[in-house]
Amino acid sequence: MNYKNHVTRLSQYKSVLQRLVKSGIEKTYAESISKHIGIPATQIRKDFSLFGIRGNKRGGYNVLELLEELKVNLGLNRDLPFILIGYGNLGKALARYHGFHEGCVRIIAAFDPKVGVLSSIPPIPVYPPASISAFLKDNPVKHAVLAVPDDVAQSMVDELYAEGIRGFINFSAIALNIPEDAYVNNVDLELELETVVYYTKEAENKEDKEVKKLV
Amino acid sequence: MNYKNHVTRLSQYKSVLQRLVKSGIEKTYAESISKHIGIPATQIRKDFSLFGIRGNKRGGYNVLELLEELKVNLGLNRDLPFILIGYGNLGKALARYHGFHEGCVRIIAAFDPKVGVLSSIPPIPVYPPASISAFLKDNPVKHAVLAVPDDVAQSMVDELYAEGIRGFINFSAIALNIPEDAYVNNVDLELELETVVYYTKEAENKEDKEVKKLV
């Protein structure tokens, strides 16, 4: 199966652990985490091993401790403000999402030219893009979510990089050029829908083949 | 680097090709596709080779033909209606996104209990969940986007599977159980933001190391 990569998996583990904490569970096991997310227990242990996370022989893992170690390894054990560029369809959805507040990630402000003046009506304040520079001088943010139209994405990255942003989540479909010391995560939602079509077709074909075999 | 997998890449190639078509470009080369998305040209050729896509020796690829072949291989050369379950923050964003209409993927209806009666005001009609079954009897849809709260996701999958849906895009954070002949693509947006934090930290550390080396 496709478990993506070790960092993604670490984040998935963290997500499960957060839910365990919420339900008041104190101890867990590789095997039971596996049941939650469908990643083999041995893979989970291997990942932990890789990151130097250790449990108790025969005793599994203390939920709170494990969660803390996962956070440390992911760099999520600190305040993590994000800014949001583009308060359109997708930007609004992200801004209004309350799940983030339970995690470590917080969107603290959005920027969109549609807003003439600064406004604090939505869950987060929305400012005109011209004020990004000033905002970042007061708020040491390192991460930005780009939910702007494809054709302005690159120029926004350039500007944001110049202002000190080093981590980007890019929802536009175009590839962005950035310096070595920054990181972009491209999230292409259209692609996410399309690949499902492929794999669904695959499943169909497999069935066909099996049917053929039986004949 | 992390180019995800061959299917994802195929979809990326398709996306570039669509843009080339729009700009009226007729011929392209592995090397120029590479420039657009940052995937090495040899990887691109290897992928094409794997899927039996062939170009012209020294002549590159005919854009329209290549696009068509990519679509065929991805299973996107046909009508691909999706239904959307959950018309909340994220559901609305997806429903209102116009990029889909230019591609092959179309969301034709949404279902949400907040709508008491059927309504056609938004870009797509939104119906109460009780009418899913009836709707699918009239419309042979195979794919669904799940943008519902975490705690109802599994029960919706069960219901949708029973009604014939075989491909799912799941935006909730919990893993879904499905039969072998169906496919779920989990898209966890919180995780997408979090992993950026990790990689940004990595870049920082790398810098630190280099600084150390110089000292």
Next chain:
DNA sequence: ATAATTATGTGACAATAATCACGACAATCT
């Protein structure tokens, strides 16, 4: 005490994926 049980942790192995090196061959040039 000793044995049995149940997890963890990790090195060895297997599978998968990416890169490289180079041959084939069509187009263009001389």
Next chain:
DNA sequence: AGATTGTCGTGATTATTGTCACATAATTAT
């Protein structure tokens, strides 16, 4: 026509990733 160039296509090679088997430690049972 023959040489040259540019691009493709792919087998061989290397790197990455996942799986497995089993040694190890803690706990429980006898």
